[in-house]
Amino acid sequence: MSRPYSLHSNVLCSNFGALVTPALRCIASTSLSRMFTYRIVAAFTLAAWLLAPTVASSQAIVTDVLDAADEDDPFDAAIDVRYEFSSYSSLLVREQPCYQGSDADCPSGSTVLLRRELKAERTIHRMVISPRIGLYRDLELSADLPIVLLDQTNLDFASGVTPQNSTVYRENQPNSSLFTVPFNGTQRSGFGDMRIGLKYSPLNFQRDETEPTWVLGFYYTAPTGKLKTATSDGVGEGIHTIELYTTISRRATSWLEPYFNFHGAFRFPASETLFEDRGLTQTLVSPGNSLGIQLGTEFIPWEDNTSDARLEFDLGFRADYHFEGREYTQLFEALGNSACNSNPDCLLTTYTRELKDNPAQTLQLGHTDGITDVEQYGIYSTWIGLHYQPVRYFQLGAKFMYSRQTAHYITNSDPGKDLDGNGPVQEDGTEGNEYSPVYLEGIDSPAGDPASAPNATRFRAQNADSFHVMVHLTGKF
Numbered sequence: 001m002s003r004p005y006s007l008h009s010n011v012l013c014s015n016f017g018a019l020v021t022p023a024l025r026c027i028a029s030t031s032l033s034r035m036f037t038y039r040i041v042a043a044f045t046l047a048a049w050l051l052a053p054t055v056a057s058s059q060a061i062v063t064d065v066l067d068a069a070d071e072d073d074p075f076d077a078a079i080d081v082r083y084e085f086s087s088y089s090s091l092l093v094r095e096q097p098c099y100q101g102s103d104a105d106c107p108s109g110s111t112v113l114l115r116r117e118l119k120a121e122r123t124i125h126r127m128v129i130s131p132r133i134g135l136y137r138d139l140e141l142s143a144d145l146p147i148v149l150l151d152q153t154n155l156d157f158a159s160g161v162t163p164q165n166s167t168v169y170r171e172n173q174p175n176s177s178l179f180t181v182p183f184n185g186t187q188r189s190g191f192g193d194m195r196i197g198l199k200y201s202p203l204n205f206q207r208d209e210t211e212p213t214w215v216l217g218f219y220y221t222a223p224t225g226k227l228k229t230a231t232s233d234g235v236g237e238g239i240h241t242i243e244l245y246t247t248i249s250r251r252a253t254s255w256l257e258p259y260f261n262f263h264g265a266f267r268f269p270a271s272e273t274l275f276e277d278r279g280l281t282q283t284l285v286s287p288g289n290s291l292g293i294q295l296g297t298e299f300i301p302w303e304d305n306t307s308d309a310r311l312e313f314d315l316g317f318r319a320d321y322h323f324e325g326r327e328y329t330q331l332f333e334a335l336g337n338s339a340c341n342s343n344p345d346c347l348l349t350t351y352t353r354e355l356k357d358n359p360a361q362t363l364q365l366g367h368t369d370g371i372t373d374v375e376q377y378g379i380y381s382t383w384i385g386l387h388y389q390p391v392r393y394f395q396l397g398a399k400f401m402y403s404r405q406t407a408h409y410i411t412n413s414d415p416g417k418d419l420d421g422n423g424p425v426q427e428d429g430t431e432g433n434e435y436s437p438v439y440l441e442g443i444d445s446p447a448g449d450p451a452s453a454p455n456a457t458r459f460r461a462q463n464a465d466s467f468h469v470m471v472h473l474t475g476k477f
Contacts, residue, residue, distance in 0.1 A: 060249040060257045060298045061314065061387060063213040065201045066134035075477075076134035082472035084126050090330060090405070090464035091158055092118040094167060095446065095457035112446075114460060116158040117168050118181065120330035125149040126192070138201035146192035148225075148235040153185040155334055167457070175346045178443070179334040186333065188233045192225040193241075205251060212250035219243035223270040228328065230336020230370040237328065238273030239287060242266045247294075255301060261294035267325075274371045275326055278437035281353075281416040281425075284373050288325025292379075294318040308392035314385035314399070320378065326438075327374040329410040331459060335443075336370030348442035353416070353435035356427035368440055377408035383468075395474040405464035412458060413444040 066076040093114040126149055132142040163171035169181040199217035206213075221243075225236025242265070249259035267287040269275035277285045296316025303310040340346035347355065354365045383401035416439060418424065419431035427433050446458060 059205060059213050059251075060259050061312070061385075062247050062259050062261065062296070062298075063201065063215045063249040065138050065199055065204075065215060066132050066140040067136065067138045068134035069136050077477040078132045078474055080128075080130040080132070080472055080474045082128050082130070082470055084124070084128060085469045086122075086124040086466060087468075088120075088122040088124075088464070088466045090120045090461045091116065092120055092155075092330060092410075093158075093460050093462055095460070096167070097457070114462075115167070116161055117166060117459070118155050118161075118330075119158050120153065120155050120461075122151075122153040122330070124151045126151075138204055138207075140197075140199050142197040142199075144195040144197070146194070146225075148189050148192050151188040151235055153330060153333055155181060155183040155185075155330070157181055174339060174343060176348070177346070178340065178348050179338045183334045183337075186233050188228065188235050190226055190233070190235050192235045193221050193237060193239075194224045195219050195221045195241075205249075212248050215247045217243075217245045217247070219245075223272070227272055227274070229274065230333050237287075238270045239275065240268045240270055242268075249298075254303070256297060256299060258297045259295075261296075262292075263294070264291045265289060274369050281419070281434055281436050282438055283414040283417065283436060284324065284326050286325055287327055288323040288374065288376065290320050290322045292318060292320030308389070310387075310389050312385075312387040314383070314387065316383050316385075318379075318381040318383075320381075322377050322379065324376045324412070325374060326371050327410070328370075329372055329374060330461060331372065331410060332370040334370075335368050335372070338368075341367040349440065350442075351437060352439045352441040353427075353433055353437050355441075356433055356435055366437075368438075371438075372411045372440075373413035373438070373444070375409040375412045378406040380404050380406075393476045395476070397472050397474075399468075399470045401468040401470075403466045403468070405461065405466075407460060407462040407464075409458050409460045411440070411443040413439045415439050415445075 066078060067073075068075050094117045096113045096115040098111050098113045127147045129145045129147075130142060131145075132140055135141050157166060163169055163181075166181065169177045169179065197217065197219045199215050201213060201215050203211045203214040205211060219242070221239075221241035223236055223238050223240065226232065226234035227236050227238045228234040243263060244266075245261060245263035247259060247261040249257050251257045266289045269277075269286055275286055294316060295318075296314060299313040299315070300310055301313070335349060338349045340349040349368045351366045351368070358365065381401055381403040383399055385397060385399035387395060387397040389395040413436060416425040416434045416436040418426075418429075419434050420429045422429065425434040427435060444458060
């Protein structure tokens, strides 16, 4: 919603003068010293600046809602075109049991070490076209149409790791190597998963200056992109995502507008997906849901109400909590394309339940598609943005964001479910095989007794950083 207002600093000054002039005349006529009079004037000026109502020609970007059916503005629409670049990097470590008396690294007692293995890097370039239209007063419909130009994940040895000491890739040992390192993933591109949004502002500062601007929003992401598999170049994730959020902002002064946001995302497998429900003993099926908050402030150092032009800076912080679930991870493509999948003598990527059911391997065994169970984790982000609107109908901007993930396990499937209540998961329980159909003993098993599975150690992502750059152009109608 856009309404030009002429009230700004001049109005504040005139209102202030009308308010305090009688008081100043009274003070000046007394025997108070001139210095004390100046102090009184300064105090009144500061109080008036802090407490006076603020009128602005615009509202914060995060609470901006297009509308329609206003008498002076019957129709609003906009189209936004933006380029987004994202760079992700992380260190992948692996659990390794260390036993007193057999390992020099643990003289004080048996423990579990985290061994450096891989460094992962992912690069994404994409364009997003976002048409927006006002449906009614403070009610907006929008869509995000993503075009992925490049999405690629690459893996290499971490510092100090070689084919001679790696537990992932062992030179000339195909039966005990998960996959080849370095691993260069597919250069993916194409139309992604489209997002449709609806937002409504029940309170609007521009309609009532005594109220903040409050926005309620909803997004639905549809699985419109070609499904991403380890052997395809698709970029679609095969899930339905529903996002709900609420944002509130308030002009504290003519140049400052803080805001707060609370949001959540809920994800469900689509009909064509890698997130399959394979049976009763599977503990996780869907990707993890998330909840988060966002705090920020927009600074408006310059604003021209006559032409509806302005310059804004946006500083903010965001924290998100992701619940456990099955995910595309840094290891997705490498595991899904592992040479073990076609090597009957390498069982590292073979589902454990199938091995228990068919130990002689007389039947075709199932191998991982690359999707793994992921532990819960947090993401913390901060950013700085710039928005410049030289005229009412055109805006350009840029944003830089840095994010950090908390350390978490990315191969973390439960062995299964104890269906008969007789203790640990068993292959021959009274209720049948209790192992999960997606459990991989070779990578999901916590470090423990080396006699059971000496290489069965989980992977953990650490030092996971990401950098995001976005530039956009917006035309308004």
